[in-house]
Amino acid sequence: MIRTFAIAASALSLAACASLAPYGPQSDPGGQGFSEQRIESDRYRVIYNGVGSPGPVADLALLRAAELTLEQGYDGFEVTQRYIDGRPDSAGGLRPSVSVGFGSSLGRYGGYRYSGSSTGVGIGLNLSGPSPTSTVLEVRLFRGPAPDRGEAYDAREVRANLSGRE
Numbered sequence: 001m002i003r004t005f006a007i008a009a010s011a012l013s014l015a016a017c018a019s020l021a022p023y024g025p026q027s028d029p030g031g032q033g034f035s036e037q038r039i040e041s042d043r044y045r046v047i048y049n050g051v052g053s054p055g056p057v058a059d060l061a062l063l064r065a066a067e068l069t070l071e072q073g074y075d076g077f078e079v080t081q082r083y084i085d086g087r088p089d090s091a092g093g094l095r096p097s098v099s100v101g102f103g104s105s106l107g108r109y110g111g112y113r114y115s116g117s118s119t120g121v122g123i124g125l126n127l128s129g130p131s132p133t134s135t136v137l138e139v140r141l142f143r144g145p146a147p148d149r150g151e152a153y154d155a156r157e158v159r160a161n162l163s164g165r166e
Contacts (some may be wrong), residue, residue: 019130020050023060034064039138043080044068045139050132054086059162061135066158074141079151086133 026033026049037045048061069077100154146152 009113020056021054023063034060036064036068042074042141043048044139044141046139047134049132049134051132054084054133054135057086057133058084058135061137062153062158063162065137065139066153066162067143069139069155070159072141074155075143076140076146076148076152076154078147078153079137080140081136081138082151083136084134085136094162 021032024033026035026047030049032050034046034048036047039045044065046061046065048057048064050057050060065077065079069075142152146154
């Protein structure tokens with residue numbers, strides 16, 4: 001039992017080594033970081049690839065969209081399309097899943113009768129570690145104050161609020 005626990009703990013600690021890399025450009029295909037593609041003069045596709053929970057990766061995509069907006073001389077951006085690829089439990093490690101089972105048997109063997117029952121409880125483990133996660137934003141840049149729409153952002157505010165995250 002102790003040996004099994006030690007092996008599981010070792011696997012979990014190795015799986016935890018794969019984590020979201022510091023914010024920055026994507027250095028190689030399939031790696032972590034941001035990239036962007038110009039679609040029109042005021043439209044871009046911003047991609048952020050990472051690992052783990054989708055939330056922090058989506059925040060880094062918004063941060064890159066804000067930086068790109070300011071680099072191009074605009075004040076804000078509106079997200080026109082958003083794609084998020086990743087599961088909420090993609091961070092690895094222990095998952096909040098519990099299972100309970102019960103089984104029983106009854107029979108006869110020769111002149112003897114027998115019966116048996118069992119119960120079990122389990123906790124879900126994800127030993128594969130954090131999963132790849134990506135966010136793709138298609139954004140339209142604008143000048144002036146942000147329109148009163150849910151997907152319109154002031155680039156300076158986004159940068160100020162998200163730049164402390166890594």
